Amino acid sequence: MTPVSQTRVLRLGTRRSALATTQSTWVADLLRANGSKVELVEVTTHGDVNRAPLAQIGGTGVFVSALRDALLADAVDLAVHSLKDLPTAAADGLVLGAVPEREDPRDALVASGGRTLADLPAGARVGTGSPRRTALLRALRPDLDVVAIRGNVDTRIGFVTAGELDAVVLAASGLARLGRLGDVTEFFDPTEYVPAPGQGALAVECRSGDAEVLQVLAAIDAPHVRRAVAAERQVLASLEAGCSAPVGAHAGEETLHVAVEDHAGVLVRRARPFATVPDEPSARTLGAEIARDLLQHELRPHTSAARGGDPEVTLENHPQDRSDDGPRPDPESGS
Numbered sequence: 001m002t003p004v005s006q007t008r009v010l011r012l013g014t015r016r017s018a019l020a021t022t023q024s025t026w027v028a029d030l031l032r033a034n035g036s037k038v039e040l041v042e043v044t045t046h047g048d049v050n051r052a053p054l055a056q057i058g059g060t061g062v063f064v065s066a067l068r069d070a071l072l073a074d075a076v077d078l079a080v081h082s083l084k085d086l087p088t089a090a091a092d093g094l095v096l097g098a099v100p101e102r103e104d105p106r107d108a109l110v111a112s113g114g115r116t117l118a119d120l121p122a123g124a125r126v127g128t129g130s131p132r133r134t135a136l137l138r139a140l141r142p143d144l145d146v147v148a149i150r151g152n153v154d155t156r157i158g159f160v161t162a163g164e165l166d167a168v169v170l171a172a173s174g175l176a177r178l179g180r181l182g183d184v185t186e187f188f189d190p191t192e193y194v195p196a197p198g199q200g201a202l203a204v205e206c207r208s209g210d211a212e213v214l215q216v217l218a219a220i221d222a223p224h225v226r227r228a229v230a231a232e233r234q235v236l237a238s239l240e241a242g243c244s245a246p247v248g249a250h251a252g253e254e255t256l257h258v259a260v261e262d263h264a265g266v267l268v269r270r271a272r273p274f275a276t277v278p279d280e281p282s283a284r285t286l287g288a289e290i291a292r293d294l295l296q297h298e299l300r301p302h303t304s305a306a307r308g309g310d311p312e313v314t315l316e317n318h319p320q321d322r323s324d325d326g327p328r329p330d331p332e333s334g335s
C-alpha cells in the first residue's frame with residue numbers, strides 16, 4: 001500500500017489578488033521542485049471584498065485572518081503571507097513553517113519622466129498609503145506633497161501614468177513579482193529609506209501539528225532570512241507598534257537599521273552591527289535591545305498612546321504631542 005505521504009496533495013490557500021497568487025504560485029513551484037504535490041485553493045478575505053479604508057475594517061490583519069481560519073478549519077494545509085503583513089504575535093495552533101529566500105527588500109520610486117526623488121520639484125505630489133513611507137518622505141523631502149492612496153500595484157502606478165501624481169513609492173519585491181521592475185525610476189537605499197520589517201520576505205504558515213507539512217517546509221526555509229526578519233520583527237514587537245505604525249527595520253548582511261517616527265513627527269534612527277549575530281534568538285535579543293534603547297532615550301512610537309500604552313510617560317516626554325496623532329488612515333497593506 002502507498003504511504004499517505006506519497007499521495008497527499010497539499011492544499012495551499014491563497015488570496016485572489018495578482019500579488020498573492022504570484023507569491024503562492026512561487027511557493028507552490030518551490031515545493032513541487034522538492035517533490036511535493038500542491039494545489040492552490042482560493043480563500044476570499046474581508047479585505048479583498050471591502051473597499052473601506054483598511055484601518056476601518058481592522059487593518060492589515062484582515063488579509064491574514066481568513067487564511068489562518070482556513071488553516072485551522074483544515075480547509076487548507078499551507079498559507080503564504082507577505083511577512084510584513086503578518087502580526088508579530090504568533091497564532092494559536094499555527095507555526096511559521098518556512099521563510100523562503102527573500103525578494104528585494106527595498107522600497108522603490110515610480111515617477112513620471114524617469115525622475116528620482118532628488119529630481120522632483122518642491123510641491124510634487126507623491127502617493128503612498130503607508131505611514132512609514134510617509135514619514136521617510138517627510139524626513140528626506142519635507143517640501144513634497146505626500147498624498148494618501150490605496151489600491152493594488154497596478155492602481156498605484158496608474159496614478160502616475162494618468163498624471164494625477166508625480167510619483168508613488170512601492171515595494172520593489174511586489175513590483176519584481178508582478179514583472180513591473182521596468183517602471184522603477186529609483187531604488188531607495190535601505191540604510192536610509194528603511195524598509196518595513198520583513199519586507200520582501202514570505203511567510204509560509206501551517207498547523208503546528210502537521211508533521212508532514214512541517215518536514216516539507218523545512219526544505220524551503222532560508223535560515224539567514226529567518227535570522228534577519230527575526231531581528232526586524234522583534235524591533236516592531238518590542239516597540240509595541242501595530243502594523244500601521246511608522247517603523248522601519250532592515251537587517252542587511254552587515255548592519256541592522258531602524259527608523260521610527262516619534263510623537264512630534266521627527267524621524268529617529270538606530271544602526272547596530274548584524275554580521276556577527278549568530279542565530280534567531282540572538283537576532284531577537286538585538287531587536288529588543290534597540291527597541292528598549294529607543295523607548296528609553298528617544299520618543300515612543302506614536303501608536304503607543306493610541307493603544308493605551310503608558311500615557312504618563314508619553315505626556316511627560318512629549319508635551320508637544322499633537323492632538324492629531326492618532327492611528328494613520330491607511331496601513332501599509334493596501335494591496
Ligand SMILES: NCc1[nH]cc(CCC(=O)O)c1CC(=O)O
Pocket residue numbers: 082083084085103169170171172173174198199200201332333334335
Ligand atoms: N502594501 C501592501 C503590500 N504587502 C506586501 C507587499 C509586497 C512587498 C513585500 O513582499 O513585502 C505589498 C506591496 C507594497 O508594499 O508595495
